[in-house]
Amino acid sequence: MFTTRLCLLLSSVVLVTACSVSQSDERAIGSANAAQVDSELPIVHDSVVDLFVTELGRSMASKTSRADLDWRFEVVNSPDVNAFALPGGFVGVNSGLILTAQSESELAGVLSHEVAHVTQRHMARMLAQQKQAQVISLAALAVAILAARSNSQISQAAIAGSQASFIQSSLNYTRDHEREADRVGFQVLERAGFDVQAMAAFFERMQRSTRYYETNAPAYLRTHPVTYERIADMQNRAQNLPYRQVADSLDFQLMRAKIKATQDSPQEALAFFEESLGERKYVSEAATRYGLVSALLRVKSYARAGKELQTLRTAVPGNAAVDALTARYYRATGDTAAALQTYRDGLKNHPGYRALVYDYAELLLATRQAGEALKLVESRLQYSASDYRLYELQAKAYAALDKRLPQHRALAEAYYRVGNVKGAIEQLLLAQKSGDGDFYQQSSVDARLRELRTLEKETQRETKK
């Protein structure tokens, strides 16, 4: 029987009632988790990396029956090879897994498998089975455990207890769930136009690696038990389809180089890319040079960075990620005018490339051009009204312009978008007290406050049941 009880958040702690987890509950869990994920998991905030994985993940999610969920894809800074999904549409993938994947199709294969765990509601159903207590903060615990797993600094003792052990086992999917995620994920991968053989190839490589690392197998294998039977099933499915060779995009290679260049120490990263270029050990020369420039910027070797950048721009003209790197180079060398011009030119060619939008807005703010920053951000909000980063930038711009009502109003929207309703309400109260804003703006704040208070009340009533 499916009851529709709200499982919502209080002070960013997720409370799950002992009921079937309905689809709207799942959404609420997802948005509450988002806030906790931001504070506890080491999320990679590089705009180029973030953008690539988000777009790839969304292209998978859009091919499912649950394209309407608030899907969110993030890269977690951890060398551990792992990926995970939470109810509601949050998918995390570790930087270690991205560097292990040998092709874009392999990464797409992992994402489609995680997306399938969400659409088939595997974890949501496991949470719903838990009936021992009326209200259990299980989903919050799941994030805490994922955080501990991706960061060896966090004590395992912090997550001890019977609920923790239940969640530990819920995070390890059953073989039935794995089979279903493989089957559904495979269809998604095919619809998205990737090489369907890549899925089996990736899982096989994962499994082979366990032979060498008996005690230290990739975390991915603990949470997604891989068997020979599963690999054989994936291969059979792929054999029934015509072979499709899919070349990796340059952006995939650039994104991997960016991770490699930022994950290791600056000197290690520099040595790696110098050696790869010197010995021509690379898949993509452009991506390797892109990694080299990123590493050179980290060690502040600007003259060399400038020279390599010129070679790179000649080899791949008009690439948005290279434009973003070029602008960073100019910023690092103090040539603000050239950096601003690079962003303007880059956005002319790639108006939807969000990494350029964020970086350009930040630079406009840093150079006291808040009015321009505001114009840029508000023009983008027309297309992506759910992007919390745009609201954060909007709030910063209003703060710089000393417009306090719209500043708090924008911050409220940013908080709301990451599931922090309480924080959003506080911001709206500050907006009311700000003493500026016209009648229209004030009424809009009042109306939004009423909406969010209703939402908060429903939450409190439901969690008391």
Ligand SMILES: [Zn+2]
């Ligand atoms: Zn799995």
